[in-house]
Amino acid sequence: MSGQFPAENIGHGQPGHAPRPGEPAQPSAFAFDGESESLITGILAKYPEGKQASAVIPLLYVVQKQLGRETGSAWVPRVAMDVVAARLGMPPIRVYEVATFYLMFNTKPVGRYHLQVCTTTPCWLRGSDEVTRACREATGIRHWGETSEDGLFTMTEVECLGACANAPILQVNDDYYEDLDAGRTVELIQALRRGEPPAPGPTIDRFGSMPQGGRTTLLDVPDGEGPPPAHPATVEA
Ligand code: FES
Structure with a gap:
């Protein structure tokens, strides 16, 4: 059944066989x-008895994390699928389908630091081109x-990461x-190269996604007057 699936989409060929040009070598075995x-x-x-197949995504994620610990490259080879x-207890083709559909699973080896640059509109408007250029210049990736x-970095273009309020976003591993801007992106990559990953989150002086430069709405709510009165519909008779 698995032979029907296009091998080029799943990291290529049979485990242990010589890779075709451009394909990564597949490990011959995997064990948790x-x-x-x-x-x-x-x-x-x-999961209830008989519904274990629902755990396919978390188990693929466990594989990827283990490979990251063991080899420094967090990916999911076919033998692990x-x-x-x-x-x-599910057909391998169903696992291949899931692993190749979701972009968070790497079906080819990646560097120790997987740089995932969001270039969707909000990040683009806020400077993702600058972040992309800085990543290229700091890593030599074209x-x-x-x-x-040096095998440290892999660069991938990704769609919206769901954090547009803090655009532009660069996801590094998890x-x-x-x-970010160009300067802070280069500083981040230099820190990663030294093996000193900084704390994730905003790289400017703001907490979470609070407004940059301070509030622009609700400025007339007086301080110290307690919560606003309850809506009449919520007051018991
Ligand atoms: S567009 Fe980049 S996080 Fe949404």
């Missing part, structure tokens, strides 16, 4: 380690999807770095 096994026990406990399918020569 102790840390992953304890995570899986907790994940499977959330087969292990997930066997664990959940094209989307490439990995830097963390969001927000309100």
